[in-house]
Structures are given as structure tokens and as C-alpha cells.
Amino acid sequence: MGERILIIEDEQKIARVLELELQFEGYETGVAHSGTDGLILYREQQWDLILLDVMLPGMNGLDVLKRIRATEYDTPVLLLTAKDAVSDKVAGLDLGANDYITKPFEMEELLARIRVTLRFRKKETLEEADPYLFTVGQLTVHTQMREVSWRGEQVELTKREFELLAYFAAHPKQVLTREQILDAVWGYDYYGDTNVVDVYVRYLRQKLDTELIQTVRGVGYVLKEG
Amino acid sequence: MGERILIIEDEQKIARVLELELQFEGYETGVAHSGTDGLILYREQQWDLILLDVMLPGMNGLDVLKRIRATEYDTPVLLLTAKDAVSDKVAGLDLGANDYITKPFEMEELLARIRVTLRFRKKETLEEADPYLFTVGQLTVHTQMREVSWRGEQVELTKREFELLAYFAAHPKQVLTREQILDAVWGYDYYGDTNVVDVYVRYLRQKLDTELIQTVRGVGYVLKEG
DNA sequence: GTGCATTCTCACCATGTTCTAAGAAATAGC
DNA sequence: GCTATTTCTTAGAACATGGTGAGAATGCAC
Numbered sequence: 101m102g103e104r105i106l107i108i109e110d111e112q113k114i115a116r117v118l119e120l121e122l123q124f125e126g127y128e129t130g131v132a133h134s135g136t137d138g139l140i141l142y143r144e145q146q147w148d149l150i151l152l153d154v155m156l157p158g159m160n161g162l163d164v165l166k167r168i169r170a171t172e173y174d175t176p177v178l179l180l181t182a183k184d185a186v187s188d189k190v191a192g193l194d195l196g197a198n199d200y201i202t203k204p205f206e207m208e209e210l211l212a213r214i215r216v217t218l219r220f221r222k223k224e225t226l227e228e229a230d231p232y233l234f235t236v237g238q239l240t241v242h243t244q245m246r247e248v249s250w251r252g253e254q255v256e257l258t259k260r261e262f263e264l265l266a267y268f269a270a271h272p273k274q275v276l277t278r279e280q281i282l283d284a285v286w287g288y289d290y291y292g293d294t295n296v297v298d299v300y301v302r303y304l305r306q307k308l309d310t311e312l313i314q315t316v317r318g319v320g321y322v323l324k325e326g
Numbered sequence: 327m328g329e330r331i332l333i334i335e336d337e338q339k340i341a342r343v344l345e346l347e348l349q350f351e352g353y354e355t356g357v358a359h360s361g362t363d364g365l366i367l368y369r370e371q372q373w374d375l376i377l378l379d380v381m382l383p384g385m386n387g388l389d390v391l392k393r394i395r396a397t398e399y400d401t402p403v404l405l406l407t408a409k410d411a412v413s414d415k416v417a418g419l420d421l422g423a424n425d426y427i428t429k430p431f432e433m434e435e436l437l438a439r440i441r442v443t444l445r446f447r448k449k450e451t452l453e454e455a456d457p458y459l460f461t462v463g464q465l466t467v468h469t470q471m472r473e474v475s476w477r478g479e480q481v482e483l484t485k486r487e488f489e490l491l492a493y494f495a496a497h498p499k500q501v502l503t504r505e506q507i508l509d510a511v512w513g514y515d516y517y518g519d520t521n522v523v524d525v526y527v528r529y530l531r532q533k534l535d536t537e538l539i540q541t542v543r544g545v546g547y548v549l550k551e552g
Numbered sequence: 553g554t555g556c557a558t559t560c561t562c563a564c565c566a567t568g569t570t571c572t573a574a575g576a577a578a579t580a581g582c
Numbered sequence: 583g584c585t586a587t588t589t590c591t592t593a594g595a596a597c598a599t600g601g602t603g604a605g606a607a608t609g610c611a612c
Binding site (some may be wrong): 487 | 559560561569575578
Binding site for chain 1 (some may be wrong): 568569570571573574578579580
């Protein structure tokens with residue numbers, strides 16, 4: 101399912117070419133031929149990227165950008181500027197545009213910039229997520245608030261139980277040996293039997309779900325998303 | 327006129343590249359090659375953002391951050407950390423860093439994070455929230471007027487009680503250990519048992535509400551909004 | 553110095569948590 | 583199907599933790 105790109109460009113011919121090329125690449129597109137129409141479409145629907153021509157009749161592209169940035173959403177905006185309009189580029193970047201490309205442009209270059217912007221955006225939103233929060237399927241572990249929820253329900257855990265689960269959540273889909281778990285959760289200086297791990301895994305299974313932490317016979321346990 | 331960015335980075339080459347790139351983007355820059363120099367520059371001039379390398383010879387980047395945060399100014403700090411230094415990241419965020427980026431990084435990504443941080447900052451200061459006022463649910467703590475109200479009612483607290491509550495209010499929904507609390511409220515040079523914290527939590531619970539500050543067994547306490 | 557408010561220490565108790573150990577159940581190899 | 587190995591389950595003993603009240607120490611105002 102393609103990402104959605106909004107094209108705000110007054111020259112019908114260019115707009116049409118952009119639309120066709122982008123659709124050919126698998127994106128969904130929307131077109132507006134003026135700044136005001138662009139803003140309306142921007143507000144009405146959800147977009148992953150906006151291609152914005154700076155030279156628009158009536159409301160200028162930079163004005164459009166300003167209004168877009170005034171809203172909460174920070175959808176990436178790629179500016180289309182005239183070759184030598186340096187001031188436009190600078191102003192555009194200052195207003196929060198993510199990148200610009202000068203007209204006339206090679207389609208290939210535009211596509212590359214779009215790909216980079218979208219890819220980058222994805223990474224950014226992923227990494228900017230709360231670093232204390234781990235999510236595996238229906239399971240949510242917040243290591244700072246020390247809260248755990250399973251299928252939307254909050255679950256109360258003891259200290260050990262929490263630390264064990266947090267370790268699993270930080271290493272989802274990885275088979276963890278009892279030794280690894282003991283080292284990480286109980287500490288490298290822990291003596292005693294590895295059976296504690298079994299017992300605590302059981303506690304977690306009781307409080308959460310039997311399926312969540314699976315046994316890998318002869319090796320250890322894995323947290324799999326339910 | 328560009329925003330001012332202070333770069334604290336010991337590797338000359340990296341520092342130089344950062345400086346050039348940032349200047350190209352229109353920022354004003356300052357460079358320090360050690361933690362101590364960085365702190366001096368930080369105090370001498372006004373900065374909009376600080377790029378801080380965690381791995382510094384002599385005074386560690388986290389120490390620098392700690393001292394920066396010990397002052398009133400809350401200039402945004404962006405940490406440069408090694409790829410797998412998870413503990414540094416967490417420690418950094420705990421100390422009040424606004425974001426981090428792992429080395430080696432793409433210039434584009436760094437620039438984007440700088441833009442985001444500065445933009446966010448601007449928005450935040452525009453909103454001009456009273457920096458002395460903390461509100462958590464029905465609780466209101468004004469650290470300058472030293473006033474506390476709970477469910478609209480004014481509450482009288484002693485000095486210690488107030489400082490403890492203010493610390494909780496400044497870190498809502500975060501589980502705080504007794505050690506953290508002792509360091510912050512009683513001072514790092516406090517001797518004596520951590521049981522004082524328990525006692526004062528009890529005082530607060532008596533004067534406010536039993537539910538407000540919750541015990542997290544084996545860990546510490548959390549302030550949750552009632 | 554006296555009186556009062558505040559801060560802190562201490563020790564007990566109830567309760568919650570962690571861990572051990574041993575038999576039951578499940579699984580894999582032959 | 584039998585045996586050996588591994589995992590699950592259970593109960594309870596040992597331990598740790600936080601709540602609590604009383605009072606000692608401290609600071610402060612008059």
C-alpha cells in the first residue's frame with residue numbers, strides 16, 4: 101500500500117506529469133492547483149509527504165508552508181523552487197521544509213529525494229519514540245513508569261517479575277538461555293539454581309498469558325508476540 | 327540571523343566537519359574540545375542548542391551535562407553517543423538531555439534533529455508556561471511562591487515536605503528511587519538512612535492524599551495524577 | 553534560655569517477595 | 583513403550599520491605 105503524496109502545483113502540465121510518475125511508482129496522489137486548495141486538501145486528508153511549488157498564484161508557496169507548519173502535524177514538505185531563487189530555499193528551510201529541488205528537475209532525482217525523505221521520516225518517528233517504552237504485540241512495558249499492560253489491561257508485577265519481563269521485552273523473538281537471563285536479571289554474581297528462572301517464567305505466564313513466553317526445550321525461553 | 331549552537335567534541339576532525347556543516351546551514355557555532363572548555367563557553371555566552379559528545383577525555387560528557395542542568399538555563403542538549411552505549415543514552419536522558427544521536431551519524435539526520443529540537447523549543451517558549459508551576463492532576467505546586475494546592479484547597483507544608491513534593495511534581499509518573507530522592511532533596515552529601523524518605527512520604531500522604539504518591543515495592547515511589 | 557516547630561532516628565510489625573526443593577508432568581531418544 | 587532428561591508446578595521457609603509511632607535531636611523565634 102503506497103504512501104500518500106500531496107502535490108501542490110499550479111502548472112497543470114507539470115502537475116499531471118508528477119501525478120502519473122508518482123502513481124507509476126506506487127504512491128497514492130492528490131493534486132491541488134492553488135495554495136488555498138492545497139491547504140484544504142492538506143487538512144481534509146492524511147498525507148505522508150507534500151510536494152509544494154513555491155511559485156503559486158495568489159497565496160505563495162511559502163505562505164502555504166507557514167500555515168502547514170502552524171498545525172500540529174509535521175508532515176515532511178519538499179519544495180519545488182526556481183533555479184536561482186536562493187532566498188526561497190533558505191526561507192523554505194527556515195520555515196520547516198525538509199528539502200527542496202530546483203526546477204527544472206530530473207524525475208529520477210525527485211523520486212530519490214522523495215524516497216530519502218520518506219525513509220528518513222520513518223526512521224525518525226521510530227527512533228523518536230519513548231526510549232523507555234517496549235512494545236511487543238499486545239504487550240507494553242514502560243521501564244521508567246514501571247508499568248506493564250497486556251491486551252490493554254494493566255498488570256501488577258513484583259520487582260523481579262518486572263525486571264524479567266523487561267529483559268524479555270528488550271530482546272523480543274530472541275531465544276534467551278537461563279544463564280543469560282540469570283546474568284541480566286539476577287546479576288552475574290548470583291549463585292543458586294537456574295530453576296528460579298523457570299519459576300518466574302511461570303509467574304509471568306500466570307499473570308499474563310501462557311502463550312507469551314514460550315519454552316525452547318534444551319535452550320531457554322522466547323518472548324513472541326501474541 | 328541563525329541560531330547559536332555550541333559543539334563540545336574532542337575529535338578535531340569531527341568538530342570541524344560539524345562546524346562547517348552547521349555554518350553552511352546558517353547556524354552560528356562555537357567549538358570546545360574538552361568538557362571544561364565547553365562549560366566555560368557555555369557560561370560565557372548565550373546558546374540555543376548544545377551538541378555534546380558523551381566520550382570526552384577528562385570530564386565525561388555526562389558530567390558536563392549534569393553541570394549544565396545544575397544551572398537555571400534549560401538550553402536543549404543533543405547527545406552524541408557511541409552506537410551501543412544504551413546506558414549512556416538512558417543516563418543522558420535522565421540527566422535532562424533532549425535527544426541523542428548515535429555515532430556514526432548521517433549529517434542529514436543530525437540536521438533534522440537539530441531542526442526538530444529548535445522548533446520544538448520555540449513552540450515551548452512561545453506557550454510561555456510559568457516555569458515555576460507544576461501541575462499534576464488535581465495537584466498544583468508553585469516552586470517560587472512555595473504554594474501547594476490539592477483539589478483546589480491550599481495546603482501548608484514544611485520546607486522538607488515542600489521540597490520533596492516539588493521533586494515529585496517535577497518528575498510525575500516516573501518511579502523515583504530513594505537514592506534519587508535523597509540526592510535531589512536532601513543533597514548528595516547526606517548520610518543517614520533512606521528511611522527518612524519513607525517518613526516524609528507518609529507526612530505528605532497525611533496532608534494530601536494517600537493515593538497521590540504510590541509505593542513501588544522494591545524500587546521507590548511515583549507521583550500519579552489522581 | 554524557653555517553647556515550639558521541624559527534622560530525623562529507631563525499632564517493631566505486618567505483609568509481600570524471593571527462592572528452594574521435590575514430586576508431577578511433559579518431551580525426546582531409542 | 584520405556585527411559586532419561588527437561589520443564590512445570592507447588593508449597594512453604596527465609597528474607598526483605600515499607601508503614602508506623604514515639605521520641606530524640608535540631609533549629610528558630612522571642
